[in-house]
Each structure stands twice: as structure tokens, then as C-alpha cells.
Amino acid sequence: GQQVMQIPQYQHVQEGEDFTTYCNSSTTLSNIQWYKQRPGGHPVFLIQLVKSGEVKKQKRLTFQFGEAKKNSSLHITATQTTDVGTYFCAGGARSRRALTFGSGTRLQVQP
Amino acid sequence: DAGVIQSPRHEVTEMGQEVTLRCKPISGHDYLFWYRQTMMRGLELLIYFNNNVPIDDSGMPEDRFSAKMPNASFSTLKIQPSEPRDSAVYFCASSFGTSGAYSYNEQFFGPGTRLTVL
Numbered sequence: 071g072q073q074v075m076q077i078p079q080y081q082h083v084q085e086g087e088d089f090t091t092y093c094n095s096s097t098t099l100s101n102i103q104w105y106k107q108r109p110g111g112h113p114v115f116l117i118q119l120v121k122s123g124e125v126k127k128q129k130r131l132t133f134q135f136g137e138a139k140k141n142s143s144l145h146i147t148a149t150q151t152t153d154v155g156t157y158f159c160a161g162g163a164r165s166r167r168a169l170t171f172g173s174g175t176r177l178q179v180q181p
Numbered sequence: 182d183a184g185v186i187q188s189p190r191h192e193v194t195e196m197g198q199e200v201t202l203r204c205k206p207i208s209g210h211d212y213l214f215w216y217r218q219t220m221m222r223g224l225e226l227l228i229y230f231n232n233n234v235p236i237d238d239s240g241m242p243e244d245r246f247s248a249k250m251p252n253a254s255f256s257t258l259k260i261q262p263s264e265p266r267d268s269a270v271y272f273c274a275s276s277f278g279t280s281g282a283y284s285y286n287e288q289f290f291g292p293g294t295r296l297t298v299l
Binding site: 101103112113114115118158162168169171172173174 | 216223226229237272285287290293
């Protein structure tokens with residue numbers, strides 16, 4: 071079945087440093103979504119990418135979808151303590167009518 | 182809009198007992214998803230419904246788990262009998278999608294039910 075892997079599992083940065091998490095799928099995706107889950111909270115939708123090579127920005131966050139539509143990345147510039155949480159990618163595929171969530175990357179930001 | 186509502190928020194029960202988790206999706210959403218989250222296995226999709234009909238239950242762990250959606254505004258996830266390994270946070274999520282098509286719209290998650298089976 072489809073598998074979606076994320077690396078790293080955990081990252082600890084100093085406030086102001088950049089952060090990147092990578093998402094890789096075993097199969098070609100039709101779309102990819104990113105979610106953020108604060109400690110003790112629930113996943114909250116951030117963005118969706120659909121097109122090959124697509125790049126989207128939300129303030130300090132940059133999302134990319136690979137040309138082959140099998141990988142994606144989320145980059146945060148100049149992290150802040152409010153960025154703390156776990157970031158999940160979730161891939162959609164025509165072979166399965168639901169998203170497959172990655173394992174998540176937990177981000178800790180040291181003030 | 183109140184968002185997705187789940188109850189109870191916390192449940193502590195003893196092994197062998199029946200557990201029922203409840204979910205009210207956002208009004209107008211036609212897809213409903215049940216997820217389970219644990220440290221070891223991450224966020225797993227258990228089952229999802231489209232227009233109250235179960236579409237894919239391949240993630241349901243075993244026959245002890247069952248889910249129903251009797252109408253568009255209510256769904257239940259039942260575990261009978263419960264076991265300690267069922268301890269997890271269970272999330273319900275809903276989304277809006279064209280009926281009969283793939284729903285890849287944003288999923289709205291409820292606050293979750295933290296289940297502890299002793």
C-alpha cells in the first residue's frame with residue numbers, strides 16, 4: 071500500500087534559525103496537504119499542493135511539490151516560538167480515496 | 182460554526198468494557214473520517230464515510246471496532262471489547278467534496294477523544 075515518510079522525526083532549533091521537513095511517497099500523488107498540530111491539539115490544515123513543481127508561500131512558510139509528485143517539503147524561515155508543533159504531510163492518490171498521513175516532524179524552538 | 186464536535190473528550194475504562202466515541206461533523210460536509218493517533222503508529226485512518234455511507238474501512242484494526250453514521254450530523258465509533266492497546270487519541274474529521282468524487286478538500290479535525298483502557 072501507499073506509504074508516506076517524513077524526515078526528520080524531530081528537530082530542535084534556536085529561534086530565528088530556519089527549518090525544513092521533507093515528505094516522500096512510495097507512489098505518485100495526486101495532491102499533497104500539510105497540517106500543523108500544536109502540543110495537545112488537533113491537526114489544522116495549512117495548505118494543499120496539486121501541480122507538479124508547485125511552490126506556495128504563506129508568510130515565512132514555503133511549500134514545494136516535487137516534479138514527479140512523489141515528494142514535498144515545508145521550509146520555515148526564521149522560526150519563532152509560535153512555530154512549535156508537529157507538521158504532517160498527507161498525500162492523496164487516485165488508487166485510494168483518502169489521504170495517507172506521514173509520520174510527522176516535531177519542531178521545538180528554543181527562545 | 183462550532184467546528185467538528187467530539188465527545189467525550191476523555192474516556193478511561195477497563196479492559197473488556199464497551200466504548201462509544203461520538204462525532205458531529207460540520208454542517209454541510211459530506212465526508213467524515215475517523216483517525217487514531219499514537220506515538221508508535223502516528224495518525225492512522227480507520228474508516229471514512231461519504232454521504233453517510235462507509236467507503237473504506239480497511240484501516241479498522243479488527244472486528245472489535247465498528248463505526249456507524251446514521252445521519253449526516255452524527256457518527257459513532259465503537260470498541261467492544263476494549264483492550265489496553267486501544268489506548269490512543271481518536272480524531273474525527275470532516276470535509277466537503279463533490280458527492281461521489283474524491284474529496285481532497287481541507288479536512289477539519291475535531292478536538293479528539295483521549296481513550297485510556299486500563
